[in-house]
Amino acid sequence: MPAPHKPVEIREFAEPDLPTGGALLRTAFSEVCGTDVHLWHGRLSGVPYPIIPGHVTTGTLDKARGPLADVTGAPLREGDRLAFFDVHRTCGRCLACTVHRTPTRCPSRRVYGITDSATEGLFGGWSQKVYLEPGVIVAKLPDAVTFESYIGGGCGLLTSVHIIDRARITMGDTVVVQGAGAVGMSTAALARRAGAGQVIVIGAPADRLALSRDMGADAVIDIEKTTPEERLESVLALTGGIGADVVVEAAGSPRAFEEGVRLARNGGAYVIAGHYTNAGDSTINAHEHINRKHLDIRGCWGSESAHFLRALRLLERYGGEVPWARIGARTYGLRDINDALGAAAELSIPKALVDPWR
Amino acid sequence: MPAPHKPVEIREFAEPDLPTGGALLRTAFSEVCGTDVHLWHGRLSGVPYPIIPGHVTTGTLDKARGPLADVTGAPLREGDRLAFFDVHRTCGRCLACTVHRTPTRCPSRRVYGITDSATEGLFGGWSQKVYLEPGVIVAKLPDAVTFESYIGGGCGLLTSVHIIDRARITMGDTVVVQGAGAVGMSTAALARRAGAGQVIVIGAPADRLALSRDMGADAVIDIEKTTPEERLESVLALTGGIGADVVVEAAGSPRAFEEGVRLARNGGAYVIAGHYTNAGDSTINAHEHINRKHLDIRGCWGSESAHFLRALRLLERYGGEVPWARIGARTYGLRDINDALGAAAELSIPKALVDPWR
Amino acid sequence: MPAPHKPVEIREFAEPDLPTGGALLRTAFSEVCGTDVHLWHGRLSGVPYPIIPGHVTTGTLDKARGPLADVTGAPLREGDRLAFFDVHRTCGRCLACTVHRTPTRCPSRRVYGITDSATEGLFGGWSQKVYLEPGVIVAKLPDAVTFESYIGGGCGLLTSVHIIDRARITMGDTVVVQGAGAVGMSTAALARRAGAGQVIVIGAPADRLALSRDMGADAVIDIEKTTPEERLESVLALTGGIGADVVVEAAGSPRAFEEGVRLARNGGAYVIAGHYTNAGDSTINAHEHINRKHLDIRGCWGSESAHFLRALRLLERYGGEVPWARIGARTYGLRDINDALGAAAELSIPKALVDPWR
């Protein structure tokens, strides 16, 4: 991706010399997610174009210089099926990492495919090989987890593991998820498995709502066929007039925020997790929606390595019953990558996969 | 108070027949707080006018029918100096009280001087005697606590005990308090004693800021002499460019909410506690102020009996060093009560006291 | 039950005159739980014998004096299938209820079938009718919940809802449950549905372990066929050498406590919930097992009305997949009640039910 609003081009890079502890991944799949569309539209600041997009990626270990191990110290061998945590260089020393315990706000943090420049090397998954620099957190895919289900979950799954942490669901809670994209669907799947008594997904279009049901939603509300008032009435009807215990915003729209504070019950919780770019302002009444409601609103930014590692366990645990692979609706080669971006931008499919060898 | 926007009148009531467990308090002081101004302006819905205002009140036990005890079972005797929790009839059985653990949202909850009608009896402190119905939580004032310091703290102190619970201060945190009224000043006092490394009060006018310093603020910012940008710069300068760990909104203004989300640091906390009536909407950017900031926003409504009981201990502990009595700037008799309301409405003094025997 | 160590006798009581708000339940089932055995063995202090045992009980509303409603205000009608919370008279006013937020330690708290005397009325479920005094928390059984599954869950289910609260499971955690009785099995069932990555039950005999698997355990360890060292090795083997994230003690044995601190990982949590009577001392090394391990140990006593209300929702949600009814292995009439107690004392069945009309 040479620059915003320009077509993505295919470029050839020399295979890098690996430093000790470095490795090379042979890509099986990367993905096109909403962030890639934002990158293409130039809506993220500070991006060092040109970049190789593709932050969440999976494949096999091509080669490593020196012994490579996962976080438990288990050795990794060439040919192993791998995933890696796209967020790297989190320093572990700054105030954000230590005193504030918010490593996702570490100023040194860099992300494959987003804040790493192509001028520095193969730091993105829309490439046949990806450079794993020393210190990147790498893990074997559990045997039960296919490449397709890992990448189907993708970055949305990692975000949703973080969301579930922030949501602090009590068994039996009603959870409303605003948004039926990759984040929303994974959140619905996990909320159900975390003990939610009822999971309601608000979104569109119909095929995503159907998939949301298959992921775990008990009820779905089509945002294209309802007014905000009707949706509020539906949620009240499903909760005995009380409202949702937990609402998760995974829609990225200022209107969703305005609506979500109404859907939550008194003393409920609202996790704001969809606003990865600035989509405009919301109008909020502090008295009605926060103060009198005794509401908790919790911003949720990025994910930590703990979320990556736990995502693998959750894929292993629930992969048999949650159809993560179906989120990755269609697979594109590098030659079709601009079509993939177009499809993602139009939201015509939940997620496009990238197979750079196709 | 016969109705909104009408002058408050003095009426005579017969002394009530006490049921078993009921008691009568001889009022020493009640207060005029911001809520009373809202009542007078008709800004609260569902108020059963006529009412006897005065929700937080203190005095001596005039008479009791049957043995009366505090929450520890210690007997109370006629002549004892008492305080009581103005919130009563919280049911302890509904979803709010049990499953949601938000008793301040219990639908049965009633409040002296606000939601109790004068047609039902002496349920308000702007009266020489107050009826303590069976079940009202009553406590002896500790010997070290004067009537003046109890009522100087008043309802603002109870609210601030709740705020401190919600704020979850870590030792060394910078706490910004928006608002230099009774709630803001007590919050500043308690934040300092809860281990805040730095307490900054934003408000006006100058005499309240001076009192805020005496209560415990390390720094004050005059809202009348600064722009929002200047205040943000001041807070950044005082925090090494990071922002406040905790911000408390005790101002009740939509502009304060908009400003507070900017003052908090990444991963910080913001307690919204000043919006007891609807003062209008705020414009909030979910991306900038919540999502990317990984911010926690916590609404804080009313107070629980635990806050009342702990407020008494805190008055005992810190009454020697925190000048709560000075918040109650001037004392009015019942004949001057409309002047008191006027002074409170104009915010010319932090708090007016009511001595109904004057 | 006239006194400890005496056979339980059948006595006739006159049907009580109901006060306003009072009601009479026509018993469908009550249960014989471990507490009843303790009562019979005289191991609980302060029990006002004679008592009518049977604390958790279900049936139909026989009659009510005045309107009767559940906690949401929904009216209850004669013939409705009901459950009620056996813990009553929790005061909502004392330090335990308010400041400490531990209502299970309220000194006024009374429990049907345990701390209520038969001289006061029909306060126990081993009776054809049970008196529901005004203020007892009553709820309709959801349509999907049979009497058998409600009473199969019984008091153990309520305790396990509380345990899950205290356990604060993070998705993917390994949870070890010590004990395969009614509490242990329900805890295993709920831990799985709360997102545990792996549930391991340690207990005996084989049929309970088989039922534990059907309830949700991923692995079981027979305590009669293994040494403590072997069990520790098994748990380490199942957790990559790390130990369990959460251990729940539901065995009531001092040896279980000694073993559990070894099974938990560094920084893990251990909920102690099985010691309802004094079974003797444990030998614990503060350095090895707590300090260096950075372990959290959390006592868990009784249950709150919130746990009762949420248990009903969980039975509704998971009753189709969790065989709670099978915990209630055999049903006894009142004439066989001493056999039921004997069976419970010998632990030959997980739980005996009582059908007083049989």
Add this chain to the structure above:
Amino acid sequence: MPAPHKPVEIREFAEPDLPTGGALLRTAFSEVCGTDVHLWHGRLSGVPYPIIPGHVTTGTLDKARGPLADVTGAPLREGDRLAFFDVHRTCGRCLACTVHRTPTRCPSRRVYGITDSATEGLFGGWSQKVYLEPGVIVAKLPDAVTFESYIGGGCGLLTSVHIIDRARITMGDTVVVQGAGAVGMSTAALARRAGAGQVIVIGAPADRLALSRDMGADAVIDIEKTTPEERLESVLALTGGIGADVVVEAAGSPRAFEEGVRLARNGGAYVIAGHYTNAGDSTINAHEHINRKHLDIRGCWGSESAHFLRALRLLERYGGEVPWARIGARTYGLRDINDALGAAAELSIPKALVDPWR
């Protein structure tokens, strides 16, 4: 310290060649703490003797190779008064660091003066110069903090910052601290400043109890002049018969653990922080002391860099009113170091300081 039970010897080391990012500290003071006595007695396993003891140390920056900065990025210059976090090489990548969020249990973690060998270099404070390897967390002493007050607080202060985190004090709580050593005294000081309503220190001898009072204790109990029953009675008398809200064990004795579970109230919390070596087993009754009591017991191991950084802020904030410098009762030169160890072993003084230039 060549080996356990041997006298400490003075050895000369060549000044090290500094790698980029490395630095050399000119020691002002180091300390002799209880851990040093344990090292000398050979009670810690895995120590790579010979070692240079002295884990917490302060001094001036002697020289640095390349720019050196603190965690905020502020540059450090030669001559600056510095402190550094003695725990280093915490990896930030393992399960303990990420998923479990217990960096003090990181297997890569090393500690100056304890787990670093003298064969590797100047990794200990009983030395005129200390090698600060790249990655060690370094901070300027605030102007208001003297060397003497920093080292008087020393490692005990860092531990106590962690203890206060684990204790989660609610304003007004009664906090009992078992132990009047460096950890206990700093814990008393911070508990008071964190809002404790009452701080009670149990320990000996009389001069430490007097200093504990000066640090912030409201009451002290001499362990040499009282029986456990008398101490329990005292704590009950000071808490209206209820027991302490929070108990902190900073004594390191198995008897203290047995006593502490009795001193805590129902639903209270007990932080176990003094058992840095194995001093033997405790006898605990799970029913009486944990289960029925609904008690939380929280192990607390080591400290994190966040505790180090916050300790500096707390020294700056409270150094004027808390006499930390007085904990460092006597200062020894390197030639007297065996006397210092002897004095620390006999507990004749709260803490010995080491000035290696004396």
